[in-house]
Amino acid sequence: MKLKKLASFMCAALGSLAIQNAQAADAISDGVVKVGVMTDMSGVYSALAGQGSVVAAKMAIEDIGGKLLGKPVELVSIDHLNKPDIAASKAREWFDNDKVDMITDLVTSSVGLAVQQVARDKNRITINSGAGSTALTNKNCSPTGIHWAYDTYALANGTGNAMVKDGNDSWYFVTADYAFGHSLETETANVVKANGGKVLGSVRHPLSASDFSSFLISAQSSGAKAIGLANAGADLTNAIKQAREFGINKKQKLASLLMFITDVHGLGLESAQGLYLTEGFYWDMDNETRAWSKRFFERHKKMPTMVHAGVYSSMMHYFKAIQAAGTDEAQAVMAKMRELPVKDFFARNGKLRADGRMVHDMYLMQVKAPNESKYPWDYYHIRRVIPADQAFMPLDKSECPLVKK
Numbered sequence: 488m489k490l491k492k493l494a495s496f497m498c499a500a501l502g503s504l505a506i507q508n509a510q511a512a513d514a515i516s517d518g519v520v521k522v523g524v525m526t527d528m529s530g531v532y533s534a535l536a537g538q539g540s541v542v543a544a545k546m547a548i549e550d551i552g553g554k555l556l557g558k559p560v561e562l563v564s565i566d567h568l569n570k571p572d573i574a575a576s577k578a579r580e581w582f583d584n585d586k587v588d589m590i591t592d593l594v595t596s597s598v599g600l601a602v603q604q605v606a607r608d609k610n611r612i613t614i615n616s617g618a619g620s621t622a623l624t625n626k627n628c629s630p631t632g633i634h635w636a637y638d639t640y641a642l643a644n645g646t647g648n649a650m651v652k653d654g655n656d657s658w659y660f661v662t663a664d665y666a667f668g669h670s671l672e673t674e675t676a677n678v679v680k681a682n683g684g685k686v687l688g689s690v691r692h693p694l695s696a697s698d699f700s701s702f703l704i705s706a707q708s709s710g711a712k713a714i715g716l717a718n719a720g721a722d723l724t725n726a727i728k729q730a731r732e733f734g735i736n737k738k739q740k741l742a743s744l745l746m747f748i749t750d751v752h753g754l755g756l757e758s759a760q761g762l763y764l765t766e767g768f769y770w771d772m773d774n775e776t777r778a779w780s781k782r783f784f785e786r787h788k789k790m791p792t793m794v795h796a797g798v799y800s801s802m803m804h805y806f807k808a809i810q811a812a813g814t815d816e817a818q819a820v821m822a823k824m825r826e827l828p829v830k831d832f833f834a835r836n837g838k839l840r841a842d843g844r845m846v847h848d849m850y851l852m853q854v855k856a857p858n859e860s861k862y863p864w865d866y867y868h869i870r871r872v873i874p875a876d877q878a879f880m881p882l883d884k885s886e887c888p889l890v891k892k
Contacts, residue, residue, distance in 0.1 A: 522591065525567050526566065526592040526593070529568070530569050531721040539792065545562060574593075589612040593613060595667065596620035600666060606631055618634070619667045620667050625885055628843050630821065633821075634843055635801040637793060645873055651683075658714075661690055661715070663717060664691040688709055696725070699729045719746075762853070763851065766852050767793040776796075808823035825841070842887040848875050849873040849878040853870050
């Protein structure tokens with residue numbers, strides 16, 4: 488009789504264990520959490536994103552031990568070549584065939600918008616750290632789309648405001664001719680006008696332009712006090728170099744509306760000194776930022792941009808949400824990501840809103856003069872902290888249908 492009871496107990500225990508194992512397997516789709524880094528590995532944005540974003544993603548996976556809920560975490564990556572059609576096609580392949588659960592980085596706004604729509608259709612998560620257009624969380628917002636590091640509203644609100652208050656009340660824009668550039672020009676023009684300034688005109692250039700002479704001549708002849716460079720990466724640095732050659736900085740101020748530390752490094756302090764920029768992260772802010780950045784530098788041999796730091800920060804928050812939700816199902820994870828505060832070296836006061844925008848403090852920086860820099864990568868003065876609730880577009884101005892009004 489005792490043997491029968493023992494056998495019965497053992498069967499029940501084994502049955503319960505089998506159910507628990509099955510539930511654990513069901514909790515993680517396909518038995519693996521698979522994340523993808525889709526970025527520019529070879530073009531104008533490769534320094535500010537690119538391989539550095541892959542390094543940051545690998546660090547995040549290592550820091551959670553390579554597993555979630557007992558299942559492995561895997562990484563895939565690709566160069567999207569700054570082409571939205573290629574990116575969208577690869578995203579479909581990743582979601583349908585490779586069972587990718589989340590895609591991050593997505594530098595280049597046209598790419599970010601295209602992939603976010605594919606992910607929405609497939610009930611998968613995208614976390615944009617590289618793209619800048621406010622459309623991602625405004626009219627094109629998605630219930631599974633997140634915008635992490637910065638956007639064009641925050642950039643305009645920081646750099647545009649500072650320069651107009653400095654007396655630069657007439658502007659002319661040299662703008663990258665795609666979604667990001669258009670958004671950055673519009674947002675900055677709105678800030679200029681709201682502060683009593685005026686916009687005298689604009690000219691648009693193709694992505695990956697090499698010769699900016701005709702665009703800069705138009706800006707120079709406008710007589711505007713400020714020339715707003717609504718571009719980024721190699722386009723920005725090429726425009727700044729050529730503007731210096733034309734002597735523009737002697738009579739007109741250049742406004743670097745999106746500048747990364749890798750751009751400053753490439754230009755050198757002699758050329759970049761005095762420029763204002765708005766950032767969501769700086770490696771040399773405090774002990775926490777320095778500790779993570781030095782780990783990153785050991786692997787990448789460059790200090791991280793806010794895109795790199797944003798990729799790591801957002802992935803860690805995503806992983807925490809999976810742990811809290813007990814599943815990698817997109818809607819459950821999104822709910823936890825909105826519920827949990829963002830507190831790490833990147834964002835001390837972060838919160839994911841209903842529109843997908845992660846709001847956090849931003850910083851108005853000014854590039855140091857060569858004699859002010861005391862050690863490698865010591866490039867910025869932090870001129871002002873822009874609190875999270877002031878840095879980003881207020882929800883009452885949002886066109887996102889997910890926002891209740």
